[in-house]
Amino acid sequence: MTLDGFLERHGGWLEAGPEEGPVISSRVRLARNLRETTFPGWASKEVRNRVWNEVVLAFDGVPGSKGFLRWRMDELSALDRELLFERHLISRELAERQTGSGVFVNEDECRAVMVNEEDHIRLQSLQPGMNLQKAWEAADELDNALEQGLSYAFSSKLGYLTACPSNVGTGLRASVMLHLPGLVLTEEIKPVINAVSKIGLAVRGLWGEGSEASGHMFQISNQVTLGRPEAEIIAHLDQIVLEVIEHEKNARLRLMSTQEIRVHDHVGRAYGILANAALMTTGEGLDLLSALRMGADLGLLPKIPRREIDRLFIRIHPAHLQKEAGVALSPEERDIKRSQLIRKFLENK
Amino acid sequence: MTLDGFLERHGGWLEAGPEEGPVISSRVRLARNLRETTFPGWASKEVRNRVWNEVVLAFDGVPGSKGFLRWRMDELSALDRELLFERHLISRELAERQTGSGVFVNEDECRAVMVNEEDHIRLQSLQPGMNLQKAWEAADELDNALEQGLSYAFSSKLGYLTACPSNVGTGLRASVMLHLPGLVLTEEIKPVINAVSKIGLAVRGLWGEGSEASGHMFQISNQVTLGRPEAEIIAHLDQIVLEVIEHEKNARLRLMSTQEIRVHDHVGRAYGILANAALMTTGEGLDLLSALRMGADLGLLPKIPRREIDRLFIRIHPAHLQKEAGVALSPEERDIKRSQLIRKFLENK
Numbered sequence: 001m002t003l004d005g006f007l008e009r010h011g012g013w014l015e016a017g018p019e020e021g022p023v024i025s026s027r028v029r030l031a032r033n034l035r036e037t038t039f040p041g042w043a044s045k046e047v048r049n050r051v052w053n054e055v056v057l058a059f060d061g062v063p064g065s066k067g068f069l070r071w072r073m074d075e076l077s078a079l080d081r082e083l084l085f086e087r088h089l090i091s092r093e094l095a096e097r098q099t100g101s102g103v104f105v106n107e108d109e110c111r112a113v114m115v116n117e118e119d120h121i122r123l124q125s126l127q128p129g130m131n132l133q134k135a136w137e138a139a140d141e142l143d144n145a146l147e148q149g150l151s152y153a154f155s156s157k158l159g160y161l162t163a164c165p166s167n168v169g170t171g172l173r174a175s176v177m178l179h180l181p182g183l184v185l186t187e188e189i190k191p192v193i194n195a196v197s198k199i200g201l202a203v204r205g206l207w208g209e210g211s212e213a214s215g216h217m218f219q220i221s222n223q224v225t226l227g228r229p230e231a232e233i234i235a236h237l238d239q240i241v242l243e244v245i246e247h248e249k250n251a252r253l254r255l256m257s258t259q260e261i262r263v264h265d266h267v268g269r270a271y272g273i274l275a276n277a278a279l280m281t282t283g284e285g286l287d288l289l290s291a292l293r294m295g296a297d298l299g300l301l302p303k304i305p306r307r308e309i310d311r312l313f314i315r316i317h318p319a320h321l322q323k324e325a326g327v328a329l330s331p332e333e334r335d336i337k338r339s340q341l342i343r344k345f346l347e348n349k
Numbered sequence: 350m351t352l353d354g355f356l357e358r359h360g361g362w363l364e365a366g367p368e369e370g371p372v373i374s375s376r377v378r379l380a381r382n383l384r385e386t387t388f389p390g391w392a393s394k395e396v397r398n399r400v401w402n403e404v405v406l407a408f409d410g411v412p413g414s415k416g417f418l419r420w421r422m423d424e425l426s427a428l429d430r431e432l433l434f435e436r437h438l439i440s441r442e443l444a445e446r447q448t449g450s451g452v453f454v455n456e457d458e459c460r461a462v463m464v465n466e467e468d469h470i471r472l473q474s475l476q477p478g479m480n481l482q483k484a485w486e487a488a489d490e491l492d493n494a495l496e497q498g499l500s501y502a503f504s505s506k507l508g509y510l511t512a513c514p515s516n517v518g519t520g521l522r523a524s525v526m527l528h529l530p531g532l533v534l535t536e537e538i539k540p541v542i543n544a545v546s547k548i549g550l551a552v553r554g555l556w557g558e559g560s561e562a563s564g565h566m567f568q569i570s571n572q573v574t575l576g577r578p579e580a581e582i583i584a585h586l587d588q589i590v591l592e593v594i595e596h597e598k599n600a601r602l603r604l605m606s607t608q609e610i611r612v613h614d615h616v617g618r619a620y621g622i623l624a625n626a627a628l629m630t631t632g633e634g635l636d637l638l639s640a641l642r643m644g645a646d647l648g649l650l651p652k653i654p655r656r657e658i659d660r661l662f663i664r665i666h667p668a669h670l671q672k673e674a675g676v677a678l679s680p681e682e683r684d685i686k687r688s689q690l691i692r693k694f695l696e697n698k
Contacts, residue, residue, distance in 0.1 A: 262628065
């Protein structure tokens, strides 16, 4: 049950996908709870352990469950929990929980089920590029299979019951991770975010709630989960995100037609620093990789595949670097390792 | 009498020289005036023209005068005057004067005589590296030869008379151009400058009086010209500069022994930006070339000869770029040309 294998591979949601220029990935998560069982935040250790055991039992009955790895948080080191967080497989909140909390992850990392997070079950489905529909279908399929062995808390009036009222109803949060450097550089990002917020969608950073938009990454998701069917929520998000993608593409075209030399300068400098620095923080790395990614998108760096940059976005994080080194590293040691990793990646490119 | 040839060559004072790691060049200048002739700042056009003609006549009698190019300021374009200034052959003040003002420059650019600057004659002698003695001898030789055909304003009590009292006496200003990135990075430059100032020497930037220390370049020169023989002034400056060089070398050693990775990072980033930017201002170029030069000095960039970097320090300036382009360039066009010149230089290095 080691996590070492993670270092040699990447999530299947970082394979080629639709609209993968401005889009990293599409995600659907479902919140579910067991009937007549205290929510994890209020439950005793006994109850949390019982929930874990019930979910394990149900999971073993799910077709294809052999393809899932599983870990309890209390058997993982802090570093391994951080590694799962950096790979977007568990939330910060789950990483900090212990008794009865854990996660199931299928081998291509496109589906994961957290147990005893804020809700008893948080089921996530990821797809590369712009593909909310497929993410939804995969989530729905796993949810239905799990429900064969579990009895969910459900009200015919409200829908699925959840620990936080904001998730009651469908328990669905759909989101798309977008890379929007064009809108940032043209300073059009704020009006776009404002417009998106006004129609009931949320915009967050790379790591979800409360995180900043490092590397010009923005997550757009639905806020409302109650009173609308899942298909409608997804269709609405899909439509709005496609509009944001159009804005981003237009911003890039405009940059290239009116300020081409500045774009070359921006991308060239990012490449030059990444390829030659000997110390690099995560934040600077993300911002420079963002510029590099835009350069790859615009055809300025034909030898650097965009999706390989996306994988670096994850590999330069602290837990990944330390896992690879096999020892705990000080912040300066990480800054050295990070710059080495990036330089090696860019060598001969 | 074209200045185009300047673009294909560099000043002889940028050849190899003693202590050329922290030292760019050594310079001696002598201020001289003609007896019973109004100083240029107060003289009529007729007087200034007469002075020019007298100096020309005397110059033609100097052995080797055929090896000197000569230009009157009023026959040069603003761009050509700027070019001579960027090459350290004339002062900003001479570039702005017209009638009767001009310059004689020998072909290796190691000696130049300005006419009708602040004084009637400003004779300059440059040598590569740390070599004040040789610079002094070359200046003295030319001064003596010129004196054969001119009658200098000289008081047996005060020495040579000059327009500004600060030059009365020997009329001598000796200076050494130093590259001191080690002292800047270790933040020891201020105490060193203070100590040097306290013993009667002046510290200025790359372009003399009033200029800032772009590219970590510092000019150290004598202030006092009166009451001490030339040899003593030069010996004193020589001794103090050698001490500053020791400080710089120690600062670099300390940087490399205690912060080697930071030095690598500093030099690597400078190289990366210089080799990949598409826009670069003069100021940024000088600062990054300074880091590159230190890297070359420390053996981190074995394929980049230090003296070629020193020549770039001059070639990236606006008049040089425009002379090379053959047309006037806007600031942005210059920033583009400058980055192209630097990228081309670094290609395959």
